[in-house]
Amino acid sequence: MSLFRLDASIRTEGSVSREIADEVERAYLDARPGAEVVRRDLGTAPLPADLWTTAVAAGYVAEADLTPEQRGALARIAELADEVLAADAVVVGSPLYNFGIAAHLKTWVDALITDPRFAPGSTPLAGRPVVLVVSRGGGYGPGTPREGWDHGSGWITRILRDVWGADVTVVETELTLADVVPAMSELRPLAAEKRERARVDARTAGERVAAVTPAA
Template structure:
């Protein structure tokens, strides 16, 4: 068995999505210290913005006429597809940035879709458990002023579940900016509660993933 961990936060310190993924990975390894974890950090090692465009262009160009950049882009897409297809379980950190998906995570998805195995119409992750750890600086739940402003979680969930066929579980941590934004000071107890609940849920899922 192998667990593929995808981080996309641009922060290495103070990142809630990274912290919650740490809890999941820790419980996963505690249940079997010899288990394999493959890590891809899109925040620290992002995919070049031009790679997706080059891969798309390569798909419309005869193989013997492709440029070096196009060949490299196709090879990168294939490597990412190999990595994801080989995983028996996947965990993804998805922080909400400007009400949308992290650019690094979007680039990863876009490039994967250029590989025939992950193109729409295929279900390469059918039966594969995927845990999506979502972190949001504010509150976006029902009844809040910004209900419906999270344009990231629905999109990435649809890609994972409806396009690729994965069995998706979402873990959410909200109000993550309460500790640093004075105007949110009164929400700090609720923020701490939500963070603790996310860690607890992630730890349980780490054990469940290893047992599945």
Template sequence: MTVNLFRLDASILGAASASSELADAAEATWVSAHPQGTVTRRHLGADPLPSDAWALATTAGFTPEDQRTEGQREALALAAALVSELKEADAVILAVPFYNFGVSQHFKAWVDLVITGAGPTDPVLKGIPTVLATTLGGGYGPGTPREGWDHSTPYLQRIVGEVWQAELTLVRRELTLAASTPGMEALKDLAAEQHTAALTAAREALATG
């Protein structure tokens, strides 16, 4: 039986994306273990979902089927397709960067549509090995000036791990901007250590999945 990996990227930085680098490492491990497997990809940064799709899909749920607009029907079909991509997966990689102290708007739109299509309590990833690769430009850990400012990681874990019940592995890399941002020079060595550790964790995350 053919197995399928679903990979989602949410970065706007293309080939320069730190989160996509981690996803590449996890994907390479999975492909090596499943040479006959298939990989389904969706890149929200390069091909964002329509900004009005969630509102249309949601209002369609309160509209009699014969009175729905074409836009509502298309939005419902999109939501159903997004759910199918997850439910047909045997493993999942989600590469989600940290933007403006929170979750990428591209990723949030995708989450909202999946929840609309599947229902708010449907565990669409129940028991599925899932790598959540997230990257942060600065440092947000205990004792840092911006401790508590990471409003992304807890949300991601809540949705993917608790609502969707994935078999979740979090791969988190901070200080991605240390090498290029004035004032962060003293953090370069620590950033390099975190980079290496995150790549190792990403490579190992789907080694048996």
């Protein structure tokens, strides 16, 4: 049994997406003692920005004519694909940055799609449980001034669920900047409520994922 965890927050201390993903992981391990957790941290170790473009260029070249850089990019992407495909379940932490997903998370998705196993139409994660943890610094819910400004969460959900076929559970929280932004001070009680709700939802999701993954 194994859980693949992907973090995208550029913060290691105080990251809410990491905090909530921790809850998913703990719940999974409580239900599946001894399960392996494979981690990739895009926030602290981002993939090279040219990984995707190099691999795309390799797709237009005969195998015998590939450059060392192109061969290296294809090999690196195959490794990225292998670690996802080897997992029984997946957790993805996706903080909202500038109204979209983190650039390094987008690079990871773009890179994987160049692997034939992850190409559109291949549904490599068909039925596999994935927990997507979304954190947003502000408020984007119905009736808020920035309703509809979250252009990242829907996109990554569509990739995981509709392109790759995963069984996606979304755990989300917002107003995460309320504790540090004076102008948001009145929202701190609501922010705390949303954060606690996300912790509960995360544990429920972790337990659910553990229940549907194969036994050892």
